[in-house]
Amino acid sequence: MRAEIVTIGDEILIGQIVDTNSAFLASELRKTGIAVHQISSVQDERAHILTALKEAESRADLIIITGGLGPTRDDITKRVLCEYFDDKLIEDPDVLGHIEHLFSTYITTPISDLNRRQALxxxxxxxLKNAYGTAPGMWMEGSNAIFVSLPGVPFEMKHLFMDQVRPRILSSFTLPVLLQRTLITYGLGESAIAERIEDWEDDLPGHMKLAYLPNLGRVRLRLSISGTDLEALEKELNSRTASLKSRISDILFGEEDGEALEETLKKSFTSRKMTLATAESFTGGRIASQITSVPGASAYFKGSIVSYATAVKTDVLRIPEELVRQHSVVSEQVAKAMAEQVRTLMNTDFAIATTGNAGPDKGDSDSPIGRVFIGISGPDGAFASEFTMGNHRDRIVQKSVHKAMELMQQEILKF
Structure with missing residues (x-):
């Protein structure tokens, strides 16, 4: 089964927003066994949308549209769908009641006729009832494909897809089984890994694929297999994965079940009933932000001290000034002390600390741009490791955030 995704909105085409909806939908459709063969972004313009829908229906069995369902004049998706399907707009009383309920309960601005028109x-x-917004989703059957129209607001779109669209897809179509395993490696680039496992990869059968996913200091290896016999596929995937692991055991960090590292950390900490705190300098709180982006992180994450300035390290974290003078604020000794101090202050089982030079200036240290130290403190003691993260400020910071969480995951798995 083939799918296409069509995103509607000038704001995407002028670079005002990033199209995260397509990435989410493509990922979720893949998990159901549906291949996305094309993603298109089109203007809020009638002829352009009509052409995109016609072309998509000629290629795909399922077309998912996002955007253009708002109350303003530029939101024309519903009118264009009526033209495409030779249809007309009617008022849905349930949708109107829902819109009126949202305004009377949560919105201080008086409801207008424009808002009521979203019930058309x-x-x-x-x-498809949108519990979190005023724009409903729609499921329409064309001559050759099913069309699903969803709001462009990401959290509304995600809720509708997971709660209503995905179950309908699974009940409406007979889909192939698609299984995946993702191995996380670090310390070796994708070309070096590919050279090491070249003969192993050449031996893969046609229904199995290996993808290399490099990102900021690590490479994920995603092994995919599809077919109809679930038991046989699982057996073959387990065997091939075990064989691959033996080839890369020295650089293997772990497995990823399609989840972000912050999700993995949450599971690791909560299952062990352990706690974590952070002390961040050049990362500016990004580790804490990434950790707390996961619902339920409060079960293990106690807090963070963003000690961006040297004075905060000495006054708040109580890092001895002599230690800073002797070794520099960007040093193994200071990173280690920061981790130990924030762990004591927050009374946690573990702590992460970062200090480094992300540029463009050297700041309070003579360390070269790109040199960072990441400290970890835990029940077995504390350590700090040095890394060189390049010369691009944003990449230095984000690579360091990833590396800090990787190091923390390694440590928590020892308990």
Whole structure:
């Protein structure tokens, strides 16, 4: 089964926003066994949208549209869908009641006729109730494909897809089994890994694929297999994965079940009933931000001290001034002391600390741009490791955030 994603909105084409909706939908469709063969972004313009829908239907069995469902004049998706399906708009009383409830309960601005017009939907559409917004989703069946129209607001779109669209897809189509395993490596680039496992990769059968996913100091190896016999596929995937692991055991960090490292950290800490704190200098709180982006992080993460200035390190974290003078603020000794001190202050089982020079200036240290130290403190003691992260400020920071969480995951797995 083939799918296409069509995103509607001038704001995407002028670079005002990043199209995260397509990435989410492509990932979730892949998990159901549906291949996304094309992603298109089109203007809020009638002829352009009509052409995109016609072309998509000629190629795909499922077309998912996001955007253009708002109350303003430039939101024309529903009108264009009516033209495409030779249909008309009708008022859905349930949607209108929901919109009025949202305004009376959560929104201080008085409801307008523009807001009420969002209750107008194509008569041939099955309405998908949007619990978190005023724009409903729609499911429409064309001659050769199913069309699903979803709001462009990411959290509304995600809720509708997971809660209503995905279950309908699974019940409407017979889909192939798609299994995946992702191994996380660090310390070796993708070309070097590919050379090491070249004969192993050449031996893969046609229904199995290996993808290299490099990102900021690590390479993920995603092994995918598809077919109809679940038991046989699982057996073959386990065997091939074990064989691959034996080839890369020295650079293997672990497995990823399609989840971000902050999700993995949460599981590791909560299952062990252990706690974590951070003390961040040049990373400016990004480690804490990434950790707390996961719901339920409060079960293990106690807090962070963003000690960006040297004075905060000495006054708040109580790093001895003599230690800073002797070794520099960007040093193994200071990173280690920061981790130990924040762990004591927050009374946690573990702590992460970062200090480094992300540029463009050297700041309070003579360390070259790109030199960073990451400290870890835990029940077995503390250590700090030095890394060179390049010369691009944003990449230095984000690579260091990833590396800090990788080091922490390694340590927590020892308990």
């Amino acid at each position: 939907v194509p008569s041939k559409a099955e309405v």
